[in-house]
Amino acid sequence: MSTSSYFLPGTIDEAVSLAKAHPNDHVFYAGGTDIQLHVKQRLIKPNTIIDLTAIESLKSVSIQKKNMKLGTMVTLDQIVKNPDIQKFYPILAEAAKSIATPVIRKSATLGGNLKVSNRCSFYNQSFDWRQSVGSCLKDTGDICQVTGGLNHCYSRNVSDLVPALIALNARIMVQTSTGINEMPLIDLYVPDGLIVHTPLGVGGIITEIFTSDEPSKWWFKKLRLRKSLDFTSLTVAATVNKKDVLRVCVNGVSMAPVLVETGINDVTLEGLILQVKRACKTVDNDYMPLKYRREMISAFITDCWNTFH
Template structure:
């Protein structure tokens, strides 16, 4: 599928191209997710607006106890920033868990937050999908993972999202409705067919985080190999010692991120029950559902023990 390609020099130009496309265009940053979907025939926007050169999206700054990360900062830049490594080791670990060193040089922060949901029946070549029969997410009549006709169970797989959510990050969004800021968890619908909840043609401009000295964090990702593989379960935790509360965020387990905030001292059984309820796992990733469900409990136990909360 070919597309008209635009390379704007600033945000204003990018929006000009978006407006002129009558809703037909898609932003492309590193292209490491979008282009794979195009090659597999799962994405066919006729207009692509390349935002990888927009300087406004590439800033990283610390001001008034807030860290602001431009949407176009690459995962490599994020992981190699000394300030981030010292103040937010959780972000460094999360970024370094994604894809491979070469991919991280192009892949961006916003692109990662907006990575499309995944499923073994969806992330396949067109030939493979035609042979098996199309699933709901690519226009078929039912979900091949569950046999249901109503819901697509494709899995939310961003690894930065749980880290940002646990840290209380907010996303800056620019659209025809103006500029606004929302907690990162509000970027998601938890609907497999349309997992991203942004106004049409909206641009994520940055992610901002409060710098809090009294926090302890933990991150872990389940995958077959330590590089290249997408998550089968990612958990991030942030314990705020001042508030005496722990925020837990999970990806790789539901159609959107699962989030739980618990006061400390916490009730382990209740936290696990709530997470299990919000992690509607089915058999559609590499590891089987019973194993991933068991690992949810293992990760919760290990993370809380690491933070000194068990």
């Protein structure tokens, strides 16, 4: 394994400066639970590691008058156990609890989950496995092993916090070398399995996630083969706020999370399912069969709909 430079900045400014100084070959280490796997499987070879664990300002949790602000280095375990999050934003606590195992949740972070790499059954495999089957577009190959196409990668976004936060209408703060920007969380995601995340600018770091959209109703469910091990095959998170706006976010079945936002009385169940399915580009790149996953989208949304009505 090649040698890399390792940095442990104490402030966000320092981290941004380091990233700016190494523009094309750095990775930010948060919990490291995802990146370390990619390094082991020789999917990435970071030359510069910028470890964010010493930056205390990224670890803050603030919930005041239902305004929630979370630093990106808050661990999933902290989200699960925080009594204010359980009280005001239970959908977020439920989503965090659905991720991985209790031990991994003590290391894995909110920021890491927002930027978790997309998954595909032909990409997230050992180096030897990929060598034997043939490399894909997302790796070093020139063809998608799922579709046979030459241009598009359909790897799935598998974050579970993201649909919950998008259903909560969350926004993020991004610090770059030129300043601080705010944007809706959903704008972070690009429906392209090769790009995955919107470039954040030179040295850009997501510093904070915030929302004040406390829901009056919420619903969250995740489909996977084994409860404690697997990334999602389908996650649906939905909220209804006090103005009767329904926000349904579906993840795990497309290259980016899919959001449908509508008045709860302005749509039918059939119309809602149709809107979601039209927006999802689901292909056969998970161990659960494609037909089953497509049917489960309808089943989950029907279950959600019945709960809200």
